[in-house]
Amino acid sequence: MKLRKKKGNPEIPTSSMADIAFLLIVFFMVTSVFSVTRGLEFQLPRPDTSSEQTAEEAVHIFIERSGATCAFTVDGILTSLGDINVYLQPKLARNPNKFVIIDPAPNAPYRCMVDVFDELRISNVKNISIPTTVEKAAWGDVM
Amino acid sequence: MHLKVAKRAESYIPTASMADIAFLLIVFFMVTTTITVDRTAVDLPTSLQRVEVPKDAAVIAIDETGQVFFSNGEEDSRAISTQDLLPSAAFIMSKNSLKTFLIKADGNVEYRFIDQVMEQLRQASVRNIAMLTQQEAG
Numbered sequence: 001m002k003l004r005k006k007k008g009n010p011e012i013p014t015s016s017m018a019d020i021a022f023l024l025i026v027f028f029m030v031t032s033v034f035s036v037t038r039g040l041e042f043q044l045p046r047p048d049t050s051s052e053q054t055a056e057e058a059v060h061i062f063i064e065r066s067g068a069t070c071a072f073t074v075d076g077i078l079t080s081l082g083d084i085n086v087y088l089q090p091k092l093a094r095n096p097n098k099f100v101i102i103d104p105a106p107n108a109p110y111r112c113m114v115d116v117f118d119e120l121r122i123s124n125v126k127n128i129s130i131p132t133t134v135e136k137a138a139w140g141d142v143m
Numbered sequence: 144m145h146l147k148v149a150k151r152a153e154s155y156i157p158t159a160s161m162a163d164i165a166f167l168l169i170v171f172f173m174v175t176t177t178i179t180v181d182r183t184a185v186d187l188p189t190s191l192q193r194v195e196v197p198k199d200a201a202v203i204a205i206d207e208t209g210q211v212f213f214s215n216g217e218e219d220s221r222a223i224s225t226q227d228l229l230p231s232a233a234f235i236m237s238k239n240s241l242k243t244f245l246i247k248a249d250g251n252v253e254y255r256f257i258d259q260v261m262e263q264l265r266q267a268s269v270r271n272i273a274m275l276t277q278q279e280a281g
Contacts, residue, residue: 013251014159014162017161017165018158018161018162018164018165020162020250021161021162021166021168021169022165022234024165024169025165025168025172028169028172028173029172032176033160033179033182034249035177035179035181036187036247036275036276036277037195037196037198038194038195038196038275038276038278039190039194039196039273039274039275039276040179040190040192040193040194040216040274040276041194041196041243041271041272041273042271042272042273042274043270043271043272044261044264044265044270044271044272046267046270058149061267063254064264085205103256104254104258106253106254106255106258107251107254107255108253108254109251109253110188110248110249110250110251110252110253110254110256110257111188111189111250111251111254112254113189113190113254113257114188114189114190114250114274114276115190117190117274118190118191118192118276118279121190121192122191122192130261132258132261132262133255133258133262134262134264134265135262135265
């Protein structure tokens, strides 16, 4: 007796390929973290050109920690964050290149400095200066 | 007369190209995603104004304890002391004087840590700085 085996068409099973690929997509989507790529840009002054702007002419914003929030002192007057713009607008109308110095206290939270910087950017202040402690020491008592 | 019943074509959904489509998607996402050099978990401060920062910028991350992490934009970030920031930044500036330095600091960190970093960057003659922020609501 002769037994004949039926020969099936040989083929590579590819039906699960899509499942595998989509599984990979989902895996990468879940594991990938979105990095923040937006923020506030800021330029440090050129080291060679000493800025001749005197600190007396500039608006001076002092930031202090007060409890969970911050206290903002603009030219010696205690001001709320929203009122900084109100104070600056007439000065900027007269002189668009008005210098503004942000001077955060060492223990002030960083976010308060960013808040003030953001406010100044909204008011279109062109010359924002954030002197470091070493620079302030070099400036002497004008601050 | 005996008529043969017409053979019915088997109905099926063609799925052979599904894998191609899926792999195409994978390749697309792989090409378009940028690899994050810094994975320090920080609670960024918020701001209303935000601009897109350059992709190849060096990253200085400061976590809420004040620990500084540094990456030149290509390698993964590593913990660094504030004093060591100056030579690293100066080396980058010697190769590309227009390099942007991203400051990715926790919003609750005390300003003196930022001050120290800024001082090092100033001494390294860095020009372009960007402070990463989150979008402020309202």
